[in-house]
Amino acid sequence: MSDLLKKRIRFKRILLKVSGEALIGERDFGIDPKVLRRYAREIAELQTVGIEIGIVIGGGNIYRGVENSSEGVDKVTGDQMGMLATIINGLALQSALEHQGVFTRLLSPIKMEEMAEPFIRRRAIRHLEKGRVVIFGAGTGNPYFTTDTAAALRAVEIKADVIIKGTRVDGVYNTDPEKNPKAFKFREISYQDVLKKDLKVMDLTAITLCKENKMPIIVFNMNIPGSLKRLIVGEKVGTMVSSTKTLTAAKR
Numbered sequence: 001m002s003d004l005l006k007k008r009i010r011f012k013r014i015l016l017k018v019s020g021e022a023l024i025g026e027r028d029f030g031i032d033p034k035v036l037r038r039y040a041r042e043i044a045e046l047q048t049v050g051i052e053i054g055i056v057i058g059g060g061n062i063y064r065g066v067e068n069s070s071e072g073v074d075k076v077t078g079d080q081m082g083m084l085a086t087i088i089n090g091l092a093l094q095s096a097l098e099h100q101g102v103f104t105r106l107l108s109p110i111k112m113e114e115m116a117e118p119f120i121r122r123r124a125i126r127h128l129e130k131g132r133v134v135i136f137g138a139g140t141g142n143p144y145f146t147t148d149t150a151a152a153l154r155a156v157e158i159k160a161d162v163i164i165k166g167t168r169v170d171g172v173y174n175t176d177p178e179k180n181p182k183a184f185k186f187r188e189i190s191y192q193d194v195l196k197k198d199l200k201v202m203d204l205t206a207i208t209l210c211k212e213n214k215m216p217i218i219v220f221n222m223n224i225p226g227s228l229k230r231l232i233v234g235e236k237v238g239t240m241v242s243s244t245k246t247l248t249a250a251k252r
Helices: 003-007 033-047 060-067 075-099 121-129 147-157 191-196 204-212 227-232
Strands: 013-018 052-057 104-108 133-136 162-167 185-190 217-221 239-242
Touching: 013 033, 013 147, 033 052, 033 075, 033 227, 052 075, 052 121, 052 147, 060 075, 075 104, 075 133, 104 121, 121 133, 121 147, 147 162, 147 204, 162 227, 185 191, 191 204, 191 239, 217 227
Parallel strands: 013 052, 013 162, 052 133, 104 133, 162 217, 185 239
Antiparallel strands: 217 239
């Protein structure tokens, strides 16, 4: 990144939310090494210019792989399996980032000291201040809470400037764009309208937490190379969810 781009950076500290499914790439489940390496390169590029980065990663790419054989598994046990899946993804991302020369820390609210540090809020903030990328694994550590809620919680706790949510689509639409070619994208939308229209940006708990703490969310397509950098330097990428009272439709 040039010095000119450094001056255009919009955010000092971000919480990046990446779905586990995004790591599948062209596979049926699991982790595509090519996708993992690309994510690591893009995150490393941001880290080198001084952006403080926290990451919450889902586990759907791994849990989905065993879902068909998990009949009879109760909800709590299933959620615990999902938490372990996020640790697997976190370890994979940590390794990929370290191959890019990035110092990282994997934190977990569940005790597993051999693999991850215990989550302590002040320690997490200190890691960020020292330029380490902090990966928050195992969700909130509790069943019945999604990694979206974990992302909202961690963002508020570390006082992030924004939650950046990487998905398979390039923003928030009025209907599923993968099913409806006539769906239109919002450039900006309020928390209240997300709730009112029942748009699947994040789950109800996560959106409510962001609304109460005025934590903005940007939804974008993580699978478009370079889009994360473009978003960070102020280009119109994805959809901004905030306390704005207006709905702004993007040009198609």
